[in-house]
Every structure is written in C-alpha cells, then in structure tokens.
Amino acid sequence: MTNRQDEFPPAPKLKQNEFANDDTINRSQVVDEAIAFGDRTPLALVIPKFDSVNMLPTPMTYTPPSSQQRSPLGHSLNVPKRRGEVNLLQRFENGSQLRVVSELPPFADPLQKRISSLPTVSETSSTADVERAAPSFNDTESDDDILTGYLLDDLTTPLKWRRVEEIGSGNFSTVYLYHSLRPVDYKFKQVCVKRIKFPKELLDENVRGQILYTDLLSRLESSLTRELAILKSLNHPCIVKLYGVNNPILIESKKPLRNLMLKNKQLPRCDMIMSYCPGGDLLMAAASCNGNLELWLIQRIFAELVIAVQYLHENFVIHRDLKLENVLLKYSLNEIYNMKDSIDFTHKNIIELADFGLCKKIEAGELCTARCGSEDYVSPEILMGVPYDGRLSDTWALGVILYGLLEDRLPFDAPPNSSSRQRNRATSHRIARYDWKWVRLASEDLKAKEIVENTLTRKSHRWDINKIFLSAFVKDTAISLIFQHRNVQQKKKEIE
Numbered sequence: 001m002t003n004r005q006d007e008f009p010p011a012p013k014l015k016q017n018e019f020a021n022d023d024t025i026n027r028s029q030v031v032d033e034a035i036a037f038g039d040r041t042p043l044a045l046v047i048p049k050f051d052s053v054n055m056l057p058t059p060m061t062y063t064p065p066s067s068q069q070r071s072p073l074g075h076s077l078n079v080p081k082r083r084g085e086v087n088l089l090q091r092f093e094n095g096s097q098l099r100v101v102s103e104l105p106p107f108a109d110p111l112q113k114r115i116s117s118l119p120t121v122s123e124t125s126s127t128a129d130v131e132r133a134a135p136s137f138n139d140t141e142s143d144d145d146i147l148t149g150y151l152l153d154d155l156t157t158p159l160k161w162r163r164v165e166e167i168g169s170g171n172f173s174t175v176y177l178y179h180s181l182r183p184v185d186y187k188f189k190q191v192c193v194k195r196i197k198f199p200k201e202l203l204d205e206n207v208r209g210q211i212l213y214t215d216l217l218s219r220l221e222s223s224l225t226r227e228l229a230i231l232k233s234l235n236h237p238c239i240v241k242l243y244g245v246n247n248p249i250l251i252e253s254k255k256p257l258r259n260l261m262l263k264n265k266q267l268p269r270c271d272m273i274m275s276y277c278p279g280g281d282l283l284m285a286a287a288s289c290n291g292n293l294e295l296w297l298i299q300r301i302f303a304e305l306v307i308a309v310q311y312l313h314e315n316f317v318i319h320r321d322l323k324l325e326n327v328l329l330k331y332s333l334n335e336i337y338n339m340k341d342s343i344d345f346t347h348k349n350i351i352e353l354a355d356f357g358l359c360k361k362i363e364a365g366e367l368c369t370a371r372c373g374s375e376d377y378v379s380p381e382i383l384m385g386v387p388y389d390g391r392l393s394d395t396w397a398l399g400v401i402l403y404g405l406l407e408d409r410l411p412f413d414a415p416p417n418s419s420s421r422q423r424n425r426a427t428s429h430r431i432a433r434y435d436w437k438w439v440r441l442a443s444e445d446l447k448a449k450e451i452v453e454n455t456l457t458r459k460s461h462r463w464d465i466n467k468i469f470l471s472a473f474v475k476d477t478a479i480s481l482i483f484q485h486r487n488v489q490q491k492k493k494e495i496e
C-alpha cells in the first residue's frame with residue numbers, strides 16, 4: 001500500500017507518437033484536455049495540484065439508479081451525504097454512483113472546452129441499410145409492453161416478448177425484464193432488455209441538424225455499435241450474453257441511428273436483448289446482508305470475475321467500468337447459500353459481468369486516453385489524464401471491488417472517524433494520493449489482502465490480471481470451476 005505524498009509519480013514525458021495510435025483522440029482534443037489541466041502542451045502533461053482536482057474533468061449528469069425501488073431491504077436509512085464515510089448499504093440506498101465519462105459529454109460545448117474523446121464517425125450516410133431493415137422494423141409499436149426482437153443467429157425471424165417490470169436504470173439505459181410470448185428455447189424465455197436512453201440534447205427538435213447535434217449523435221452511435229460488436233464477439237459463462245436486438249440494422253450497419261433517422265425522422269428505439277440475472281447486482285447483494293458476505297462467497301464471486309476479465313484481456317478487450325453494480329448474480333443469495341454444498345455447485349457460474357458501454361478493443365500495447373469510468377473505481381492515471389494501459393486500470397477497479405466486499409466500504413471514501421477536513425476531501429483527491437487503508441481487516445491476515453495491496457498501487461507495480469489469477473486467494477477456486485474447463489474445451493474444439 002502506498003500512502004505517502006512523496007511517492008507521487010513524476011510528470012510523465014510523452015512522445016508525440018504515443019498519442020498517435022489511440023483512435024479515441026485527436027490532437028486538438030488533447031490540447032483541450034491539457035489546457036483544462038492548466039498545461040500548455042499535451043506532450044509533457046504536468047500533474048495538477050491535487051487541491052484543484054476535486055472531480056474528473058468532464059462529469060456526466062447523474063441519474064440515481066431506479067433499481068433502488070427494488071431494495072430488498074424494506075427500509076430506508078437516514079443516509080449521510082455522499083462525501084464522507086459510507087458503507088455499502090448506504091451507498092446502495094443513496095444510489096451514489098457517479099459515472100463519469102469524457103466520451104459522451106452531454107453536449108459538446110466549445111466555450112467550456114468539454115473533452116470529447118470518442119472517434120468522430122466520418123462515414124457518409126447511405127440509405128441502403130435503411131431499406132434493408134425497413135420491412136422488419138417497427139419503431140412505433142403501439143403496445144409498449146410487447147417487444148419484437150431478433151436473435152443474433154437469425155435476424156430474419158421476429159420473436160415476441162412481453163414486458164414484466166423495470167429492473168434497473170443507469171445513466172445510459174433503462175433495463176427491463178421481459179418474458180417470451182411464444183415457446184422458445186429455454187434460455188430466451190426470460191430476457192433482460194437494455195433500452196438505450198438518449199441524452200436530452202438529442203431529444204430537442206430545435207437543435208436537430210446542427211453540427212453539435214450530429215456530432216453527439218455520431219459519437220453515441222459509435223459507442224452503441226462498439227458495445228454491440230464487442231458483446232457479440234464475446235462468449236464466456238461469466239459475461240452477460242447478447243441474444244439479440246429489436247432491429248437487425250443495429251447489428252448490420254455501422255451507422256444505424258443516422259440511417260434509421262433518415263427514414264423515420266425520429267430517434268429509434270434501441271433495445272439489446274440479453275441474458276437475465278435474477279439475483280440483481282453485487283452492490284445490492286452486499287447491501288442486503290449489511291456488507292457481511294461470507295468469505296468463501298467473496299472468494300467464489302471474485303474468482304469468477306477474475307476469469308471473466310482474464311478472458312477479456314486475452315481477447316484485447318478492456319471493460320473500463322468494472323464496479324459492484326456491473327457484477328450481476330445469476331441467483332439470489334439464499335439460493336447460492338443453499339447450493340453451496342451441492343455436488344454441482346462448481347458446474348454453474350454464479351455471476352455475469354455486465355455493462356460494456358465503455359469497453360474497447362485494443363491493439364497489443366496500445367494506450368488509451370479517453371477519461372472514462374465511475375468515480376470511485378477510476379485509476380489515478382485516468383484521473384490524471386495521461387495515456388493509460390486499460391488492462392491495468394481494469395485491475396485497479398478489481399482491487400476497489402475486492403476491498404469493497406471485504407471492508408463494506410469503498411477504499412477512497414473518507415475512513416471512519418476521520419476529521420471533517422479529511423471527510424471534505426474529494427474521492428479523486430484520495431485516489432490521486434493512493435490514500436487508502438485497511439479498517440475492518442487491519443489486524444487480519446487474509447490471502448485476499450495481497451490482491452488489494454498489489455492492485456491499488458502505482459501502475460508500475462500493479463498486478464495484471466494473470467498475477468491476480470495466480471494469487472493464493474483466486475487460483476484454487478478458479479481452477480475448481482468445472483464450467484470454466486468446459487469453456488476451455490469448447491474453445492479448443494472451435495479452434496480445431
């Protein structure tokens with residue numbers, strides 16, 4: 001663990017060509033970012049004084065998750081304000097996750113030098129895709145409760161599902177449970193439907209057609225198509241599955257939104273039909289037992305999460321939004337406790353990793369520059385705005401998750417009994433100083449602690465996912481997972 005102020009990394013000197021390979025930036029954006037940090041050149045970014053860094057440079061507006069409505073806790077606490085000491089239950093009740101992205105600013109505002117790092121999509125619109133999708137697309141479905149969707153392996157046969165309830169809501173989507181209306185393969189009977197929320201600026205008729213509108217739309221579109229393309233390419237038991245979409249054009253076209261708008265003159269509905277995880281998310285689960293998840297369960301959940309992230313990194317995909325809310329449980333905690341001693345407990349996965357809205361396919365050795373992630377989980381290098389290795393930022397977030405599960409609080413919240421001065425210090429300030437410590441586990445000798453200590457540290461010392469896998473806390477549990485072997489066998493067969 002590094003707590004000392006004198007261990008700040010030196011200001012990195014970056015060569016110009018280190019920026020050139022990242023598809024998420026252009027030169028003027030980097031300059032904007034550097035200016036926002038009070039520096040004149042992007043080539044030798046000076047680390048800002050921490051006093052002036054109390055938030056990431058481009059915060060998204062925050063919508064409290066409506067999954068709170070489904071609180072399993074049945075009571076509401078008098079929750080302290082976000083800043084200061086909070087445990088996971090308060091965090092859950094508070095809906096306090098601020099997702100911060102530089103990729104999708106609410107609206108590009110040149111005066112305020114907002115940073116927008118998504119690649120500009122330059123393809124010109126073609127009507128061909130619209131024509132192809134037109135017969136099967138019904139964006140004006142009169143019965144809002146009925147969804148017509150298409151499975152990825154058969155984009156021509158429409159299937160129907162009925163909406164049952166809303167199960168969650170993030171900044172960028174609303175998530176529903178749907179049941180199939182007709183007999184289908186068992187796995188498609190209950191599905192989760194992630195419906196994209198459009199930023200309010202895109203819903204404003206008066207600005208339609210303006211350059212900024214088109215720019216925001218194309219960036220949203222490239223983010224959506226990237227998420228779909230990557231999800232489609234993934235196949236791992238511990239990763240949420242994309243089964244289908246409400247319109248084949250979302251899969252078939254590189255510019256589905258703009259093409260659909262050419263025809264329909266309105267923002268189309270975009271639904272991702274995905275595997276459903278009835279156990280809810282891990283923050284909700286940890287909160288429901290007052291942050292007292294048993295250690296064997298933390299070990300099992302974390303081992304599954306590690307093999308999921310290892311699979312992503314092996315395939316050059318970085319997630320960039322690993323957090324408790326994005327780890328979903330396939331079963332309720334009660335079901336898991338009941339399954340624990342059954343012979344086939346290791347035959348089934350109990351988690352699925354979700355929310356690939358910020359993921360990215362990278363080249364070997366590629367550094368990223370887009371500042372994105374969720375406030376409490378973001379690594380210091382992302383915070384500082386220097387090019388970063390996305391895989392190491394993912395392992396930092398894994399350290400935050402494991403600490404949270406072990407300690408019932410997140411590492412960069414103000415520690416219990418801290419002074420009011422410490423409590424007023426922003427989370428980003430503590431992250432930038434690697435300022436965290438063990439509280440509940442201070443005197444415990446646990447194998448899990450070495451993972452946190454070797455991930456919530458500077459990137460030059462930080463463990464990558466393979467080191468986490470080989471740690472004493474993870475390895476044996478991960479190896480005992482039978483479904484994992486099946487997956488490896490299947491992969492071998494696919495290669496043969």
Ligand SMILES: Nc1ncnc2c1ncn2[C@@H]1O[C@H](COP(=O)(O)OP(=O)(O)OP(=O)(O)O)[C@@H](O)[C@H]1O
Nearest residue numbers: 168169170171172173175192275276277281325355
């Ligand atoms: N497959 C699923 N099964 C069950 N619940 C889900 C599923 N996918 C998402 N949810 C619920 O919906 C919530 C929001 O989903 P998701 O994180 O994908 O949306 P988002 O708009 O990208 O969120 P955020 O702004 O937090 O990144 C999750 O925290 C979870 O509670």
